[in-house]
Amino acid sequence: MTDLAALVAGNVLDAAPALVGWTLLADGVGGPIVEVEAYREDDPASHSFGGRRGRNALMFGPPGLAYVYRSYGIHWCLNVVCEAEGRGAAVLVRALEPAQGLEVMRARRGRAGARDDRLLCSGPGRLTQALGVTNAHHGLPLDRSPLQLIPPERRYDVVADTRIGITKAVGQPWRFLAADSPYVSRPVTTARRRP
């Protein structure tokens, strides 16, 4: 699927893996998405859980907009709002492969980012810092300046895994990664060794 509007209008569990490989740019800085997570209304871990109120109202709005929130008082995190208006679903963009605007990213990411390109965008907070995404982008469409989502140029093999940092709803394999990408925030969970 190369039509963004149709993609984000669909079921978030389909949209999330399909977004892997799309290039995300903010003012021309970014690269292909390699890791996302899906969140939906019936999911205790989702900001939209329990209905539309306050800031999360954007998750219930029209698909294709950016839902940005503050994490741990420090980081910004970027989501792509999905599904029809009235449904509170979104895809958290967790990591991308740094491809365009490398020097800008390194400057924004400071010490850690300067020494290893894998530390530029591997994590939702790192990614927004590298791309300069903040509260100012909350509610902006992802298909118009300063934000862009460009269809993949090649095929990506996508792997499903459990989400990260979730305490309220465990087990759902709603984290989607580009297989073998060195730019994901964390490798796929390996089977737990027996005691």
Next chain:
DNA sequence: ATGAAGATGAAT
């Protein structure tokens, strides 16, 4: 009004 928790990241 006030407080605790949280879809994180960096340093120790």
Next chain:
DNA sequence: TTCATCTTCATC
């Protein structure tokens, strides 16, 4: 493992 730091939501 600790801690930075702030919005949202629950409770008083």
